[in-house]
Amino acid sequence: MIDLRSDTLTQPTEAMREAMYKAEVGDDGRTNPNGVGEDPTVYALETFASNLTGKEAALFCNSGTMANYISLLSYCKRGDKVLLSRKSHIFRSEKAPFMKGLFGLIPVFYEENNYGIPDLNSIEQIIDSEDIKVICLENTHNYYGGTCIPLDTLQEISLLAIKKAIPLFMDGARIFNASVALNNSLKELCMPVDSLTFCLSKGLGASVGSLVCGKSTFINKARSVRKLLGGNMRQSGIIAAAGIEALQNYRVRLMEDHRKTRMLAEKLRLNSLVTIDLNKVQTNIITVDFSQSGIKSNQIEKDLFRRGLAVKRMDESCIRLTMYADINKRQISEAAEILNKYIFEIS
Numbered sequence: 001m002i003d004l005r006s007d008t009l010t011q012p013t014e015a016m017r018e019a020m021y022k023a024e025v026g027d028d029g030r031t032n033p034n035g036v037g038e039d040p041t042v043y044a045l046e047t048f049a050s051n052l053t054g055k056e057a058a059l060f061c062n063s064g065t066m067a068n069y070i071s072l073l074s075y076c077k078r079g080d081k082v083l084l085s086r087k088s089h090i091f092r093s094e095k096a097p098f099m100k101g102l103f104g105l106i107p108v109f110y111e112e113n114n115y116g117i118p119d120l121n122s123i124e125q126i127i128d129s130e131d132i133k134v135i136c137l138e139n140t141h142n143y144y145g146g147t148c149i150p151l152d153t154l155q156e157i158s159l160l161a162i163k164k165a166i167p168l169f170m171d172g173a174r175i176f177n178a179s180v181a182l183n184n185s186l187k188e189l190c191m192p193v194d195s196l197t198f199c200l201s202k203g204l205g206a207s208v209g210s211l212v213c214g215k216s217t218f219i220n221k222a223r224s225v226r227k228l229l230g231g232n233m234r235q236s237g238i239i240a241a242a243g244i245e246a247l248q249n250y251r252v253r254l255m256e257d258h259r260k261t262r263m264l265a266e267k268l269r270l271n272s273l274v275t276i277d278l279n280k281v282q283t284n285i286i287t288v289d290f291s292q293s294g295i296k297s298n299q300i301e302k303d304l305f306r307r308g309l310a311v312k313r314m315d316e317s318c319i320r321l322t323m324y325a326d327i328n329k330r331q332i333s334e335a336a337e338i339l340n341k342y343i344f345e346i347s
């Protein structure tokens with residue numbers, strides 16, 4: 001089976017396993033007089049993350065979902081309005097922030113183009129007329145196929161947010177992919193936002209964890225929200241150690257994923273029924289659109305699985321292929337062959 005469902009499928013490297021074995025640990029659920037957790041390895045990871053993103057502080061969390069929840073709850077209380085993308089992971093997959101019985105926040109959506117780039121006029125209009133407590137961005141944008149929001153757009157949105165004194169938050173689960181694809185440093189891409197989250201457990205290859213990064217006051221708040229949500233971990237330096245390892249050589253790592261993604265896209269033989277928007281293949285994700293074939297994506301998912309290729313359905317008629325470290329060139333050729341045969345059969 002060639003499994004291209006997600007980059008969360010990465011296996012930890014030998015170096016990560018070794019770092020985990022050797023990690024010096026402490027009780028991260030307790031804070032020392034400086035207000036930071038008592039696990040030295042977690043603290044080292046948090047310091048590494050805040051330096052990389054150019055923020056004052058960072059907080060290690062068990063998942064990206066948890067990190068996003070903590071961020072939103074650090075800015076908002078029940079009934080507050082959150083401005084975000086209709087197709088954002090937070091709204092479509094995580095849901096809890098907007099469930100009445102859970103966090104009870106109110107979603108407001110900005111317009112965006114086909115690549116998930118937010119429309120500036122739409123944001124400006126909304127924040128002029130409504131009481132928005134936080135603006136959320138997603139970079140790269142998962143549901144649009146791993147597309148990047150470029151630096152100048154981030155800066156323009158930041159100016160709008162500053163004018164209204166509204167915090168700007170970025171779900172940067174794959175911000176490292178954006179940094180590599182856009183050829184901007186991580187710091188540059190994080191500068192326009194007040195806070196962000198990123199995942200260690202996707203293309204970076206670690207097994208567990210995400211970080212929230214932002215101002216010290218915000219991270220202190222986030223630390224107390226993490227505890228409230230049951231997100232405090234104890235000797236979590238065990239897993240943080242793999243995260244530190246993952247952040248060492250991410251640029252080379254992810255450039256390789258992007259190169260392999262383009263290699264796969266180029267091997268596919270498409271037609272008028274099965275298409276790819278190559279402009280969307282910017283990072284490690286390929287979205288294949290079967291809408292003209294009339295076959296539904298849950299059927300396609302099953303058909304391909306039976307042929308030895310696991311993919312993820314994104315909506316009614318699109319599937320997603322995601323590249324990551326453990327996929328080699330032979331598997332890329334095989335995946336392309338399986339897909340090409342299938343496309344030929346259904347056409």
Ligand SMILES: *Cc1c(COP(=O)(O)O)cnc(C)c1O
Nearest residue numbers: 063064065066089142171173199
């Ligand atoms: C994967 C992902 C998350 C959530 O991360 P988990 O660690 O799986 O909870 C959040 N946002 C985006 C855009 C993602 O792709």
